[in-house]
Amino acid sequence: MRSTPKPLGNGACRGRFYRGFLANPCSVLERKGASQLKDISWKLVLVGVVVLAAIICILPTFKPTLWPYKKINLGLDLQGGMEMRLKVESQKAVKNKIDQLADEIKSELRDKKIRYKKIESTADAKISVIIDGAKDIQDFESYLKDENSDLVESNRLVSDNVLTVQLGFSQENVNDIESKAVEQDLETIRNRIDQFGVSEPIIQRTKGETILVQLPGVKDTERAMELVGKTAMLEFKLVDDTKTASQPNPSSLPPNEEYLDGIGGRRYVVYKKTLLTGEYLTDAEVKINSSTNEVYVSMDFDKKGARIFDEITGAHVGERLAVVLDGKIQTAPNIKERISGGRASITGDYTMEEAHDLAIVLRSGQLWAPLTLEDQQIVGASLGADSIRMGLLSVYIGGILVIAFMALYYKLSGLVADFALVVNILLIAAGMAALQATLTLPGIAGVILTIGMAVDANVLIFERIREELEVGKTPRAALDAGYERATLTILDANVTTLIAALVLFQFGTTTIKGFAVTLSLGVVSSVFTALVLTKVVFDLYFAKRKVKQLSI
Amino acid sequence: MMRFIKPNVSVDFIGKRILAFAFSGALILISVIYLIAHGGPRLGIDFAGGTLYQVQFSGATDAQTIRSALDKIDMKSATVQQYGPSEKHEYLIRTLEPDTNITEHKKKLLAALDAATGLNTSLRRSNMIDSQVGKEFREDAAKALFFALLFITIYISGRFEAKWFSSGVMVGTLLLCIFLVSLFVSSIEVLIIVALVLAVALFWLLNLKYSMGAIVALIHDVLITVGVFSILGKEFSLSIVAALLTIVGYSLNDTIIVYDRIRENVKTQRKDSFKDIINSAINQTLSRTILTSGTTMLVLVALFIWGGDIINGFALTMIIGVAVGTYSSIYVASPILLAWEGKEKK
Numbered sequence: 001m002r003s004t005p006k007p008l009g010n011g012a013c014r015g016r017f018y019r020g021f022l023a024n025p026c027s028v029l030e031r032k033g034a035s036q037l038k039d040i041s042w043k044l045v046l047v048g049v050v051v052l053a054a055i056i057c058i059l060p061t062f063k064p065t066l067w068p069y070k071k072i073n074l075g076l077d078l079q080g081g082m083e084m085r086l087k088v089e090s091q092k093a094v095k096n097k098i099d100q101l102a103d104e105i106k107s108e109l110r111d112k113k114i115r116y117k118k119i120e121s122t123a124d125a126k127i128s129v130i131i132d133g134a135k136d137i138q139d140f141e142s143y144l145k146d147e148n149s150d151l152v153e154s155n156r157l158v159s160d161n162v163l164t165v166q167l168g169f170s171q172e173n174v175n176d177i178e179s180k181a182v183e184q185d186l187e188t189i190r191n192r193i194d195q196f197g198v199s200e201p202i203i204q205r206t207k208g209e210t211i212l213v214q215l216p217g218v219k220d221t222e223r224a225m226e227l228v229g230k231t232a233m234l235e236f237k238l239v240d241d242t243k244t245a246s247q248p249n250p251s252s253l254p255p256n257e258e259y260l261d262g263i264g265g266r267r268y269v270v271y272k273k274t275l276l277t278g279e280y281l282t283d284a285e286v287k288i289n290s291s292t293n294e295v296y297v298s299m300d301f302d303k304k305g306a307r308i309f310d311e312i313t314g315a316h317v318g319e320r321l322a323v324v325l326d327g328k329i330q331t332a333p334n335i336k337e338r339i340s341g342g343r344a345s346i347t348g349d350y351t352m353e354e355a356h357d358l359a360i361v362l363r364s365g366q367l368w369a370p371l372t373l374e375d376q377q378i379v380g381a382s383l384g385a386d387s388i389r390m391g392l393l394s395v396y397i398g399g400i401l402v403i404a405f406m407a408l409y410y411k412l413s414g415l416v417a418d419f420a421l422v423v424n425i426l427l428i429a430a431g432m433a434a435l436q437a438t439l440t441l442p443g444i445a446g447v448i449l450t451i452g453m454a455v456d457a458n459v460l461i462f463e464r465i466r467e468e469l470e471v472g473k474t475p476r477a478a479l480d481a482g483y484e485r486a487t488l489t490i491l492d493a494n495v496t497t498l499i500a501a502l503v504l505f506q507f508g509t510t511t512i513k514g515f516a517v518t519l520s521l522g523v524v525s526s527v528f529t530a531l532v533l534t535k536v537v538f539d540l541y542f543a544k545r546k547v548k549q550l551s552i
Numbered sequence: 553m554m555r556f557i558k559p560n561v562s563v564d565f566i567g568k569r570i571l572a573f574a575f576s577g578a579l580i581l582i583s584v585i586y587l588i589a590h591g592g593p594r595l596g597i598d599f600a601g602g603t604l605y606q607v608q609f610s611g612a613t614d615a616q617t618i619r620s621a622l623d624k625i626d627m628k629s630a631t632v633q634q635y636g637p638s639e640k641h642e643y644l645i646r647t648l649e650p651d652t653n654i655t656e657h658k659k660k661l662l663a664a665l666d667a668a669t670g671l672n673t674s675l676r677r678s679n680m681i682d683s684q685v686g687k688e689f690r691e692d693a694a695k696a697l698f699f700a701l702l703f704i705t706i707y708i709s710g711r712f713e714a715k716w717f718s719s720g721v722m723v724g725t726l727l728l729c730i731f732l733v734s735l736f737v738s739s740i741e742v743l744i745i746v747a748l749v750l751a752v753a754l755f756w757l758l759n760l761k762y763s764m765g766a767i768v769a770l771i772h773d774v775l776i777t778v779g780v781f782s783i784l785g786k787e788f789s790l791s792i793v794a795a796l797l798t799i800v801g802y803s804l805n806d807t808i809i810v811y812d813r814i815r816e817n818v819k820t821q822r823k824d825s826f827k828d829i830i831n832s833a834i835n836q837t838l839s840r841t842i843l844t845s846g847t848t849m850l851v852l853v854a855l856f857i858w859g860g861d862i863i864n865g866f867a868l869t870m871i872i873g874v875a876v877g878t879y880s881s882i883y884v885a886s887p888i889l890l891a892w893e894g895k896e897k898k
Binding site (some may be wrong): 051079085221222225226258305357361372373374375376377378379380381382386387390391393394397398399401403405406409441442444445448449451453454456461463467488489492493494495496497498499500501503504506507509512515519 | 579606615650652654655659674675676677678679680681682684685689692693695696700701703704707709711778791793794800801803804805806808809812836839840843844846848849850851852854855858859860862863864867870871
């Protein structure tokens with residue numbers, strides 16, 4: 001005869017925070033017979049649905065062609081690859097723009113035949129100007145009003161027809177440039193990496209003015225670094241052939257000429273004025289000269305750039321035009337004739353790879369603010385593979401040890417717990433796939449930890465059941481009482497681990513986040529499997545038979 | 553059924569508490585003295601900044617040869633350390649300066665090592681962290697520990713005392729004091745110590761005895777774990793901090809299990825002294841305590857032995873932490889309740 005268990009008073013049904021569906025153990029006890037089956041069946045359905053959903057989430061990781069769903073990402077420490085954080089020196093962007101502006105002003109004044117004594121950019125991103133002569137001062141001021149009215153004047157002094165003034169950007173302008181600098185650099189890097197061909201790169205702005213770049217699986221880290229760090233400032237300047245041939249003393253060069261190094265080691269003398277910049281580029285492609293088999297990069301200019309190029313080449317036929325990249329002359333071909341098509345090419349003894357990278361860098365534009373490396377991690381693919389192997393090995397061994405122990409110690413009930421454990425791992429994996437989370441080595445450690453801690457819930461319940469059996473309750477009653485009593489404690493205990501995991505997630509780096517994710521998923525799934533899954537299994541077992549003894 | 557612990561076991565744990573206090577006290581003292589003497593725990597490059605190379609040779613070599621190669625390329629101050637099982641021929645080369653030109657130097661390094669050892673050198677992994685970034689990581693780690701302790705404190709005091717008002721007062725006061733102190737002190741390590749001391753004091757004042765027992769046990773666990781870990785000469789990295797946080801969560805698990813039982817027994821064993829109640833609670837949960845710690849240890853040991861060198865430090869920290877955490881639930885958290893009881897009765 002099945003004894004009706006004494007309805008446990010409000011003592012056991014306490015737990016106002018956790019009432020919800022978990023209070024069902026109470027209601028199960030208070031009814032009997034067919035309604036018990038009803039309760040079992042909805043829980044069974046729930047478990048079934050969860051497990052099925054989990055399997056669906058998992059499959060793409062093993063059979064990617066099955067359907068285009070998400071698979072589990074591997075972190076850099078398991079896949080190999082490079083991760084780095086680059087600081088954007090946005091103040092330098094301001095300085096660069098001031099330098100550029102100073103040059104522009106100088107050449108424009110010369111064009112307008114306004115004489116100046118000094119126009120120089122200073123260290124604190126201002127332009128220091130000295131103009132001597134009343135007419136020149138007047139012309140200069142009207143020039144400023146026309147062309148550069150947004151500049152701010154400071155330390156203005158006029159005495160004896162000599163004007164000294166400092167020009168600078170307004171604070172608004174400065175802030176604008178600085179914030180744009182980070183965005184522009186981010187875009188530029190993104191462009192370059194996109195063309196580099198790394199699958200699933202991550203490029204994002206992190207706190208402050210730092211850009212995080214993650215290149216999973218990248219093998220040629222040197223090329224990647226080059227590509228990312230290159231400023232890629234493209235300028236076209238005229239070469240002074242006679243002086244380049246005679247190589248005079250640098251200090252004897254006129255103020256509008258300077259020495260620049262070429263990539264072959266030659267030193268050229270060029271006119272400082274930049275005739276054309278990379279701003280006007282619309283495209284750059286790698287091409288091979290069919291007759292010489294030489295690799296070169298062909299560049300296309302936009303309309304304005306094409307027009308300027310047309311003017312330059314038209315005005316300087318017979319002279320040499322230097323193509324300067326980041327202050328180094330790549331090539332300095334002779335201008336044979338006027339070029340109006342807006343297309344130019346850079347030759348320079350490039351390998352296919354070098355030309356390819358150069359094209360990428362030209363296409364993506366210039367880095368406005370230089371980048372400094374804050375941190376960098378490179379993990380070789382072999383180490384990544386080793387880490388996976390060893391991580392999985394310890395999961396297997398740890399898992400087998402725990403499974404064996406549970407079966408030995410708790411017999412058939414132990415097997416139920418083991419089944420729950422396997423489902424746990426399935427749920428964690430599915431959770432990671434669904435969340436598109438990244439699995440890292442600490443993440444694997446999190447799985448291992450979950451294996452150890454998941455059984456805790458089961459142990460709590462089983463020990464309670466054993467106690468109840470000792471006191472003399474029937475197996476059914478002991479089972480229910482065990483679950484009953486242990487529920488609150490299980491929830492309590494796991495909440496604290498969850499808190500720790502959430503804090504870790506908030507403050508951790510990407511590898512640590514991986515641990516926090518698996519730990520959190522593990523806690524949630526182990527509570528679910530311990531309280532719902534195993535109960536369902538037991539309930540099914542008890543449903544239609546009279547059980548005299550519980551194998552526990 | 554198979555059992556480790558007999559059902560009616562009745563060991564007088566609490567009776568031995570003076571001994572336990574002495575033992576704990578000694579451990580904490582040793583840890584603290586060691587840490588102070590060495591200026592804090594040994595910091596890995598995650599926190600100190602610097603550059604790390606993990607190189608593998610195609611054959612056997614020794615640190616001497618490696619160092620001679622390093623001298624030639626101007627890396628005299630680098631430390632060389634063998635890494636992992638000797639048949640893997642792996643070494644760790646570490647410098648204190650973060651190397652922003654790492655791409656260049658890597659090539660030089662490998663070439664120099666090839667030349668000096670006559671073997672093929674491959675780079676398994678490299679890591680470069682700017683000292684400023686390392687400092688940020690240190691602060692983040694400290695903040696993480698702090699917030700974890702704070703949230704857990706709130707949770708414990710709410711959950712155990714059911715005195716939400718008191719716990720609200722406590723948290724409010726704590727945050728206020730920390731804010732005030734932070735105006736004068738910028739070092740985050742000091743702030744944490746202040747916060748902890750304040751929390752304990754507030755628990756004392758507000759009569760939140762369960763919370764106090766729990767938090768003292770947590771501080772005890774973290775201190776001893778950090779101490780033992782440092783004495784064993786291991787380095788602190790980000791994953792070690794993750795392990796510490798996990799231990800905080802885990803140790804509390806344990807403590808909660810015992811506390812829950814104590815509270816249950818307080819209701820059912822009205823005639824017994826508090827001391828007996830605590831004792832019986834511990835005895836009743838003993839089986840479960842040993843089993844869970846046991847299974848967790850099983851997996852951690854598996855991780856420690858087979859998991860590889862990178863995760864080794866993490867596994868070790870967890871092993872120490874779980875052991876100390878289990879011990880503290882019995883011999884630190886519970887006796888404090890008893891001492892409190894004694895204080896209340898006077």
